[in-house]
Amino acid sequence: MTQSDMDIDALVGEWLTLKEAAQPLGVSPNRIKTLIRENRLMGVVRGGELSIPAAFVDGHDLVKGLPGTVMLLSDAGFSTEEALRWLFTPDDSLPGTPIQAMRENRGTEVRRRAQSMAF
Template identity: 70%
Template sequence: MTRNDRDTDALVGEWLPIGAAAKKLNVSPNRIKQFIREHKLLGVQRGGELAIPAAFVVNGNILKGLPGTLTLLSDCGLTTDEALRWLFTSDDSLPGSPIEALTEDRGTEVRRRAQALV
């Protein structure tokens, strides 16, 4: 595991292997992989398997506002690791991290900041 991986893990906290994520979202693991390809989720290799941040799943659904935000971050040219770090790093202008703001249904504020990355 690289230093960047450790730094990202420290920010993200809990990871869900795709099998566990699939159960929580009541879909197949292949559907999770499709969500990752479509920028509805971000997935990385952790412990030898593909995993997503646990914060991306709320009450059996993908966190509201996350797919649009991930598309914006991708359009801005951020890599998966850069997008994860951006989502989970505290931003005094929000306040809190973008993922916390999404959880609190403040997606518009998050997307405005994502658009400013261009």
């Protein structure tokens, strides 16, 4: 595991395998993989398995606004690692992390910031 992987793990915390993520969402692991391929979700290989941050799942759905925000970050040229870093790094002006703000239904401000970085 590289230093960068360890840094991301420290920021993200808990990871879900595709199978673990698919269960509460009521979809197949292949659907999660498709969302990743379509840049609507981000996944990285952890322990030999493709996984997503547990914070991306909110009950029986993805966090509101997450697919659009992930797409914005991808369109802005962010790599998966850079996007994960941005989503999970505390921002005093929010306050909290962008993913926390999205989980608290404050996604409009998060998307505004993502859009401003894209242009």
